Amino acid sequence: MADMEIALDIQHLKKYFGGIKAVDGCTFQVPRGQISGLIGPNGAGKTTTFNLLTGVLEADSGEVIYNGENIVGLKPYEIFNRGISRTFQITRIYREMTVFENMLSASSMKMPVREARERAEQLMEFVTLTKLRGEYGGNLSYGQQKLLEFARALMTDPDLILLDEPAAGVNRTLLNNLLDHIHHLQEEQGKTILIVEHDMNVIMNHCEKVFVLDYGVKIAEGLPEDIQTNEDVIEAYFGHR
Amino acid sequence: MAQNEHLRNFGMLAILIIILCALPSNINLYQRSVIMFTMMYVVLSLSWNIISGYTGYVSFGHVMFYGIGAYATGILVVDYGWHWIPTLFVGVFVSFVVSLIIGFPVLRLKGPYFAIAMLGAAEGTRVVATVWEDLTHGGEGIGLPNIENSFETYFAMLVVMLVTIIVSYWVGHSRFGIRLNAIREDEIAAESLGINSTFYKLFAFALSAIFPAAAGGIQAYKVLYIDPETEFFILVTIYMKLFAMFGGKGTVIGPILGTFVLYIVQEITWVKFPTAHLIAFGVFIVLVARFMPRGLMGFAIDKGWARKGMVH
Numbered sequence: 001m002a003d004m005e006i007a008l009d010i011q012h013l014k015k016y017f018g019g020i021k022a023v024d025g026c027t028f029q030v031p032r033g034q035i036s037g038l039i040g041p042n043g044a045g046k047t048t049t050f051n052l053l054t055g056v057l058e059a060d061s062g063e064v065i066y067n068g069e070n071i072v073g074l075k076p077y078e079i080f081n082r083g084i085s086r087t088f089q090i091t092r093i094y095r096e097m098t099v100f101e102n103m104l105s106a107s108s109m110k111m112p113v114r115e116a117r118e119r120a121e122q123l124m125e126f127v128t129l130t131k132l133r134g135e136y137g138g139n140l141s142y143g144q145q146k147l148l149e150f151a152r153a154l155m156t157d158p159d160l161i162l163l164d165e166p167a168a169g170v171n172r173t174l175l176n177n178l179l180d181h182i183h184h185l186q187e188e189q190g191k192t193i194l195i196v197e198h199d200m201n202v203i204m205n206h207c208e209k210v211f212v213l214d215y216g217v218k219i220a221e222g223l224p225e226d227i228q229t230n231e232d233v234i235e236a237y238f239g240h241r
Numbered sequence: 242m243a244q245n246e247h248l249r250n251f252g253m254l255a256i257l258i259i260i261l262c263a264l265p266s267n268i269n270l271y272q273r274s275v276i277m278f279t280m281m282y283v284v285l286s287l288s289w290n291i292i293s294g295y296t297g298y299v300s301f302g303h304v305m306f307y308g309i310g311a312y313a314t315g316i317l318v319v320d321y322g323w324h325w326i327p328t329l330f331v332g333v334f335v336s337f338v339v340s341l342i343i344g345f346p347v348l349r350l351k352g353p354y355f356a357i358a359m360l361g362a363a364e365g366t367r368v369v370a371t372v373w374e375d376l377t378h379g380g381e382g383i384g385l386p387n388i389e390n391s392f393e394t395y396f397a398m399l400v401v402m403l404v405t406i407i408v409s410y411w412v413g414h415s416r417f418g419i420r421l422n423a424i425r426e427d428e429i430a431a432e433s434l435g436i437n438s439t440f441y442k443l444f445a446f447a448l449s450a451i452f453p454a455a456a457g458g459i460q461a462y463k464v465l466y467i468d469p470e471t472e473f474f475i476l477v478t479i480y481m482k483l484f485a486m487f488g489g490k491g492t493v494i495g496p497i498l499g500t501f502v503l504y505i506v507q508e509i510t511w512v513k514f515p516t517a518h519l520i521a522f523g524v525f526i527v528l529v530a531r532f533m534p535r536g537l538m539g540f541a542i543d544k545g546w547a548r549k550g551m552v553h
Contacts, residue, residue: 054433055432055433056429056432056433075432075437076429076432076433077432077433077434077435077436077437077438080433080434080435081435085434086433088430088433092427092429092430093430094422094423094426094427094430095426096422096426097419097422097423097426097550098549098550098553100550100552100553101419101422101550101551101552104416104419104552105416105419105420105422105423105431105434105436106434106435107416108435109416113416116416134548134549134550134553135549136549136550152434153434155434156435
């Protein structure tokens with residue numbers, strides 16, 4: 001893959017928690033302008049990888065190259081300000097702040113206030129939360145919280161969006177709504193999106209490329225249809241036949 | 242927020258200021274003192290609210306900055322012959338520097354660890370004020386020149402209160418304040434969404450340290466005698482916390498309302514029940530905590546009398 005086509009180049013990324021090898025020399029390249037999926041059984045290291053990519057955890061070793069710069073060791077806010085945004089596996093919206101305040105909190109201080117307010121209004125409309133703009137985040141349904149977190153992650157118009165289990169706990173209607181938004185971002189705005197997800201329908205039907213982790217190591221990558229028949233992946237999920 | 246809402250809020254503040262300006266020549270010395278100390282606690286509770294209400298770092302040591310301000314005034318007036326007004330600026334500057342020195346390590350702690358560290362820092366400052374006799378006169382304290390100053394101190398406190406309210410209003414209606422709230426709600430999420438929490442916390446901490454120093458300086462000039470036990474008394478911190486929580490922490494109006502109501506209730510119970518006023522005051526607080534756990538502003542929001550959130 002040519003450099004221009006790679007949004008994120010992850011090289012030999014490693015994170016141990018005592019004796020547990022959460023991420024053990026993981027290497028893969030996220031293609032630019034596509035929706036990619038990161039899957040694996042429970043405990044495979046998917047969320048840890050996300051936390052390493054966004055600076056929430058500091059890697060023991062390895063590199064993450066983004067726009068020609070190694071971002072390992074940067075603080076989460078520095079990584080965010082470079083154009084990488086994320087959502088969390090269990091929503092981390094601000095429960096005692098209104099929907100509108102949740103949105104404004106993620107705006108850049110360099111952005112004029114009027115512009116930030118307009119952007120927040122547009123995004124709330126995008127995810128159909130305008131009517132709830134004055135409601136506390138904690139009073140929203142779980143699905144609405146997912147939408148809010150998704151919209152909040154878009155406040156600074158990031159180039160790379162990491163979505164951690166966007167489908168978890170979301171009903172089918174809201175999920176379809178969310179997936180439409182994700183496709184809109186990729187197709188209309190050329191955003192790069194990396195999704196961690198257990199819902200295989202989401203991964204197989206919406207991702208162009210899939211990476212599979214097991215015990216902190218990438219065991220496969222390829223097109224969704226190839227991953228479905230990959231022996232290593234089947235073994236990781238179901239054990240030896 | 243609509244422009245009208247800002248105008249309405251500043252209109253209310255203007256009315257309050259006009260009333261407070263008109264009052265002193267029409268009331269007696271005791272009443273003047275009560276109102277001056279009420280304004281002082283408005284300054285203290287609003288300041289505490291910046292770091293503890295908005296950012297969620299509950300400080301049990303804010304009396305430290307108040308004490309530093311009091312000592313800056315006491316030392317400079319008595320030992321160096323300064324006029325008392327410029328001493329307030331020195332107190333503010335010293336508090337600002339101390340807040341940065343203490344804040345940088347202490348703000349890495351969270352929850353009860355931060356609270357205990359602040360308590361320890363305040364106690365440490367009290368001990369320094371006690372043992373550094375060459376500078377602070379130690380345990381015997383400092384007596385200031387005995388002159389009638391009730392008008393001067395009243396209006397000085399009014400000015401400091403006005404500045405504190407304006408700064409608090411800015412915090413409470415700006416993205417800076419929203420970012421402090423985000424840190425209170427979830428620091429990891431806040432950092433992941435572009436907020437440099439170390440910078441914001443330190444800024445909020447320093448901001449919350451400077452106004453108590455000014456208030457402490459004025460108070461020292463008013464009471465004419467300071468010593469480590471009274472100027473670093475933990476009850477001062479407890480009061481600022483109590484008043485802010487009673488009114489509604491994390492809001493601008495809450496600490497103002499809480500202080501005016503609670504300080505005056507305390508004063509009335511003291512006058513009416515001199516032997517049992519602390520019990521009566523305590524019962525009042527227990528009832529409020531039971532029935533209005535989020536304070537007066539939380540109660541008003543639940544009843545639909547006030548809007549949710551800081552920015553609309």
